[in-house]
Amino acid sequence: MNTTSPTFPGPTPDEAARLTPPQARALFRRGHVSQTSGWSAGWTQANLIALPRDRAYEFLLFAQRNPLPCPVLDVTEPGEVAASIFDGDLRTDLPAYRIYENGRQVAEVTDVVAHWRDDMVCFLLGCSFTFESALLAAGVPVRHIENGTNVPMYRTSRPCRPAGGLAGPLVVTMRPIPAELVATAVGVTARYPAVHGAPVHVGDPAELGIADLDRPDFGDPVEVRTGEVPVFWACGVTPQAAVMRSRPPFAIGHAPGHMAITDARDHDYKLAGL
Amino acid sequence: MNTTSPTFPGPTPDEAARLTPPQARALFRRGHVSQTSGWSAGWTQANLIALPRDRAYEFLLFAQRNPLPCPVLDVTEPGEVAASIFDGDLRTDLPAYRIYENGRQVAEVTDVVAHWRDDMVCFLLGCSFTFESALLAAGVPVRHIENGTNVPMYRTSRPCRPAGGLAGPLVVTMRPIPAELVATAVGVTARYPAVHGAPVHVGDPAELGIADLDRPDFGDPVEVRTGEVPVFWACGVTPQAAVMRSRPPFAIGHAPGHMAITDARDHDYKLAGL
Numbered sequence: 001m002n003t004t005s006p007t008f009p010g011p012t013p014d015e016a017a018r019l020t021p022p023q024a025r026a027l028f029r030r031g032h033v034s035q036t037s038g039w040s041a042g043w044t045q046a047n048l049i050a051l052p053r054d055r056a057y058e059f060l061l062f063a064q065r066n067p068l069p070c071p072v073l074d075v076t077e078p079g080e081v082a083a084s085i086f087d088g089d090l091r092t093d094l095p096a097y098r099i100y101e102n103g104r105q106v107a108e109v110t111d112v113v114a115h116w117r118d119d120m121v122c123f124l125l126g127c128s129f130t131f132e133s134a135l136l137a138a139g140v141p142v143r144h145i146e147n148g149t150n151v152p153m154y155r156t157s158r159p160c161r162p163a164g165g166l167a168g169p170l171v172v173t174m175r176p177i178p179a180e181l182v183a184t185a186v187g188v189t190a191r192y193p194a195v196h197g198a199p200v201h202v203g204d205p206a207e208l209g210i211a212d213l214d215r216p217d218f219g220d221p222v223e224v225r226t227g228e229v230p231v232f233w234a235c236g237v238t239p240q241a242a243v244m245r246s247r248p249p250f251a252i253g254h255a256p257g258h259m260a261i262t263d264a265r266d267h268d269y270k271l272a273g274l
Numbered sequence: 275m276n277t278t279s280p281t282f283p284g285p286t287p288d289e290a291a292r293l294t295p296p297q298a299r300a301l302f303r304r305g306h307v308s309q310t311s312g313w314s315a316g317w318t319q320a321n322l323i324a325l326p327r328d329r330a331y332e333f334l335l336f337a338q339r340n341p342l343p344c345p346v347l348d349v350t351e352p353g354e355v356a357a358s359i360f361d362g363d364l365r366t367d368l369p370a371y372r373i374y375e376n377g378r379q380v381a382e383v384t385d386v387v388a389h390w391r392d393d394m395v396c397f398l399l400g401c402s403f404t405f406e407s408a409l410l411a412a413g414v415p416v417r418h419i420e421n422g423t424n425v426p427m428y429r430t431s432r433p434c435r436p437a438g439g440l441a442g443p444l445v446v447t448m449r450p451i452p453a454e455l456v457a458t459a460v461g462v463t464a465r466y467p468a469v470h471g472a473p474v475h476v477g478d479p480a481e482l483g484i485a486d487l488d489r490p491d492f493g494d495p496v497e498v499r500t501g502e503v504p505v506f507w508a509c510g511v512t513p514q515a516a517v518m519r520s521r522p523p524f525a526i527g528h529a530p531g532h533m534a535i536t537d538a539r540d541h542d543y544k545l546a547g548l
Contacts, residue, residue, distance in 0.1 A: 056331055057330055057331035057334065060331065060334050060335060060338060061334060061349055063338075064334060064337075064338070064346050064349060065349070072338050075335055075338060075339070077438070084435070161358070164351070190545055190546060193467055193545060197545075197546070198545075198546045271464060271467060271471075271472075271545070272464060272471070272472045
């Protein structure tokens with residue numbers, strides 16, 4: 001199955017942006033497959049990782065020890081298929097899923113009902129989509145949105161703090177920011193600590209162990225123009241990479257870019273009082 | 275044993291404020307007993323809860339679901355007695371501990387070596403001491419510090435989000451703030467989301483189910499003067515109250531006010547970029 005392109009004609013980009021979360025989830029439940037960038041504008045999208053209960057503590061501890069790349073937005077009780085910020089069915093209401101066995105992807109599917117186990121715990125993790133609209137609203141350009149491409153992501157040489165058997169490098173996203181707007185970009189994103197927050201690094205990619213910005217480990221490259229500075233934020237791919245390295249017997253994740261559209265608003269993750 | 279007053283002459287307040295964390299911990303390890311308010315100025319103090327490994331996931335999940343009252347600063351691997359922010363021995367280097375069996379306090383002791391179990395997991399939780407010096411530096415008076423008393427704490431009518439068997443009410447601290455400084459107090463504390471952050475409520479205590487400010491559930495009452503507004507912050511007593519209600523077979527906590535003095539600086543918990 002090719003889950004990267006729509007299986008039947010879906011909404012136009014404008015229509016997708018105006019869909020409520022229940023409307024978008026209903027489309028996905030009926031089998032529509034699409035990346036979710038730009039869908040349900042203003043509503044928070046989240047990464048999904050589902051693990052058996054006996055792996056849940058280690059994962060939650062890894063997230064606690066690495067809050068910048070692993071912002072936990074919600075966790076289900078074992079076997080539950082809805083979450084406090086997701087009033088739907090986590091087994092069917094995302095556009096596409098990946099099934100992992102012993103850390104290896106064995107299938108990409110549009111629902112996971114047949115794969116579900118009664119002791120699965122679902123983790124919903126924040127995504128930097130959440131602060132990108134705030135960046136744009138503050139006049140900070142976001143190159144990969146202008147280009148209509150995926151954000152460039154890089155494995156760094158910085159290790160995360162391990163938790164039990166979970167370990168791996170920090171993964172970052174990069175956005176080229178005009179030098180005079182770096183302070184604005186820092187201030188805007190710092191107000192969203194629950195979705196990666198302020199940058200982890202500004203400037204020289206070599207200090208993060210990134211050899212070549214033109215060759216991201218995930219996503220698409222973007223041009224860094226004269227007068228722009230590469231700015232790096234912690235990325236939600238970090239926990240998924242660590243989980244797969246630990247080779248759990250069984251795990252479910254969303255397919256990259258095919259996110260959970262939640263009932264939380266982006267504004268809910270803006271820090272109160274600032 | 276009375277662990278609320280010093281067992282032998284200790285440092286003066288000025289001397290205590292200047293002790294490094296290793297110096298303070300060495301005094302407590304030798305058996306000195308004292309509340310730690312004002313000790314090791316600028317270094318972060320933390321609440322301690324130690325639970326057997328099989329209770330750790332539920333506790334960590336409760337904290338994740340209630341981040342304002344339950345800011346987790348550090349978690350040990352099972353059996354470890356040091357933490358990344360506490361380069362000492364968590365069994366001996368706090369001034370006083372309480373031992374709980376089935377949710378009931380059975381002892382108050384100055385070290386817990388004899389009570390230790392190999393599968394204990396220690397949780398270090400943030401404490402609002404951390405932002406009080408920032409409040410003072412911003413010109414916001416802190417009444418209970420002026421009075422030399424403990425902060426008043428209240429059980430509210432707001433339930434926390436449960437996690438498995440863990441449930442309980444939100445507990446808050448209250449500080450009376452001059453009306454013209456409320457905005458300053460909000461802004462200053464919002465920059466410390468890892469140690470309770472911005473207030474959860476400003477004004478009428480009845481809306482939190484608090485009947486009488488003069489009768490706190492824990493700590494000492496303070497006067498709210500004309501022109502002042504009672505301002506309420508989430509409190510680290512919340513998770514301890516929930517844990518004890520769930521009646522774990524065994525748990526260890528610090529004695530109230532007798533905190534863990536860590537190697538982290540208060541400034542480490544100020545949000546970057548703001």
